[in-house]
Amino acid sequence: MNGTLAYVYAVARDLPALAASVADLPGVSGGPVRLVRAEPGDDVAALVSDVTAADFAEEPLKRHMEDLDWLETVARAHHGVVEAAAQGTTVLPLRLATVYLDDDRVRAMLAAHRRAFADRLDRLARHTEWGVKLYVEAPAREEQQPAAAAGTGRDYLRMRRAQRGSREDAYRAAQGAAARVEEAARGHAVDRVRHRPQQGTLARGPGENIVNDAYLVPQREAEAFREDVTRAVAAQGVRVEITGPWVPYSFAAPPSEEPRQAPDGTTGP
Amino acid sequence: MSAPNGPLPADRGDRDPLPQRQAALIDLLDRLLGGGAVITGDVVLSIADIDLVRVSLRALIIAISEQNPSPWGAAPAARGDRHDG
Numbered sequence: 605m606n607g608t609l610a611y612v613y614a615v616a617r618d619l620p621a622l623a624a625s626v627a628d629l630p631g632v633s634g635g636p637v638r639l640v641r642a643e644p645g646d647d648v649a650a651l652v653s654d655v656t657a658a659d660f661a662e663e664p665l666k667r668h669m670e671d672l673d674w675l676e677t678v679a680r681a682h683h684g685v686v687e688a689a690a691q692g693t694t695v696l697p698l699r700l701a702t703v704y705l706d707d708d709r710v711r712a713m714l715a716a717h718r719r720a721f722a723d724r725l726d727r728l729a730r731h732t733e734w735g736v737k738l739y740v741e742a743p744a745r746e747e748q749q750p751a752a753a754a755g756t757g758r759d760y761l762r763m764r765r766a767q768r769g770s771r772e773d774a775y776r777a778a779q780g781a782a783a784r785v786e787e788a789a790r791g792h793a794v795d796r797v798r799h800r801p802q803q804g805t806l807a808r809g810p811g812e813n814i815v816n817d818a819y820l821v822p823q824r825e826a827e828a829f830r831e832d833v834t835r836a837v838a839a840q841g842v843r844v845e846i847t848g849p850w851v852p853y854s855f856a857a858p859p860s861e862e863p864r865q866a867p868d869g870t871t872g873p
Numbered sequence: 874m875s876a877p878n879g880p881l882p883a884d885r886g887d888r889d890p891l892p893q894r895q896a897a898l899i900d901l902l903d904r905l906l907g908g909g910a911v912i913t914g915d916v917v918l919s920i921a922d923i924d925l926v927r928v929s930l931r932a933l934i935i936a937i938s939e940q941n942p943s944p945w946g947a948a949p950a951a952r953g954d955r956h957d958g
Contacts (some may be wrong), residue, residue, distance in 0.1 A: 615910075676898055679905050683896065699909035713912055724910075735900060799903045806899040816903065847896070853904035 610704040611655040613637070613685045614697045614851075615714070615721050617729075618649040621692025626651060629688055632681040633659065640707050642714040648721050650710050651689055660703050669701070690851045694729045696721060697853050724857065730823050732849035736789060736833055737802070738782055739811030739843040742774035775814075777839040782815050785844065788836035792829035793819035797854040811843055818854035 611632055616622055618641065626637040631653030639649040658664060668674045679700060686697045704710045714721070789796070799816040807813060821829045830846055837844045 612912075675902075679898070679901050680895075682905060683901055697905075697909045699911045700905040702909075702912060717912065733904075735903075797908070799907055802899050802903070806897075806902070808897060808899070818904075818908075847900055850896075850904065853908035856908060856910040 607657055608654040608706075609657050609660050610640075610706055610710050611653045611660060612698055612702045612704060612710055612713075613651040613653070613682055614689060614695045615648055615650050615717075615725070616689050616695045617693045617725050618647050619693040622649065622689060625688050625692045626685060629685055630681065631655075631685060632678045637685055640710045640714070642711045642718065646714070646718075648714065648718065648725065650714055651685060652707065652710055653685075655703065660701070665701055665703070686851050686853075694725045695851050696724055696728065696856050697851055698856070728820075728852050728855065731794070731820050731852060731855075732823055732826060733852040733854055734793075734819050734821050734826070734829060734849060735845075735847035736785060736815065736817045736819060737813055737845040737847070738778060738785065738815035738837070739809065739845065740774050740778040740814050741811040741841045741843060742771045774841045778814055778842045781837045781839040781842040781844075784836040784838070785815070785833055786817075788832040789817075789819050789829065791832060792825040793821050795820040795855055799854070818850070820852055820855045823849075 613631075618639065623639055626639075629637050631637045633653060633655045635654050637651055637653050640652045641649045659668065668678075682700055686695055689695050704713065797818045799818060801816050802808075802813040819829070826849060833846060834844060
């Protein structure tokens, strides 16, 4: 496989503002972003850039994905295009590194999913995603107590018991806060997706991340959502971090696959 | 998105007042690798390959370990489980 491939960022409602909003943006390979439509005049368009097969064919892509610097560069460029497009219209972001052989293949994809894309775009219109992360700032398992501070063996045991007790208290408080946050969020959000709690070198503290949820919130509810969620935390040693507004990445459900749909009626107006 | 709104809203009610214009990479990766529509019919990478990439990447950056479980017991999966309770 030689030459260029077609990298697809997102599918968007093709309003007049769309072409202008991405006109001057550098794509994931630095080149321009263009619109591809299944048929001229279609109201759904894909945002596409040329990328080299040397970087984005299957084998090199697999290698690159393990390189955090490369990944960050591509992720931020992808995000930049998606965000810019979302300034003027509703956007359905695709998974990072969705790559086609050429524009004809992109057109075929658009045609195959025409209905699903249109439905999902309707669903996401005037909604944004908000991230809600809860952190518990529990006392460390092993405080760096100087040995002298422990004194006798009995002092040491009492200290350890107290530490364990306050850890348990902190997690109990966090669990209560999580339930209140969920309740508060549900008053405004129409959908929720849970991401894995963040750990490892990229995770940011302080504290341990115990909830990493994304909520789909009508734009008119955004302010109230943030206020109510923030207020609902109200627990010592528990911290909330709200991120957003995001383009609804976490709610761009696979168009041909509906098992993620919740049965309880909270997913749609 | 629809309108630039100055400091990122995350700053409000946050005890860390550092202004942060740029999304944290880990939040971005949660969304770009765990979210986004996965379109079947991709001729270059099969979905299975993308998932493989994701899994190995997760192992790289998250170092999920049995010794470091979520305090809630079973950790919520990375996949979306919608409002269901």
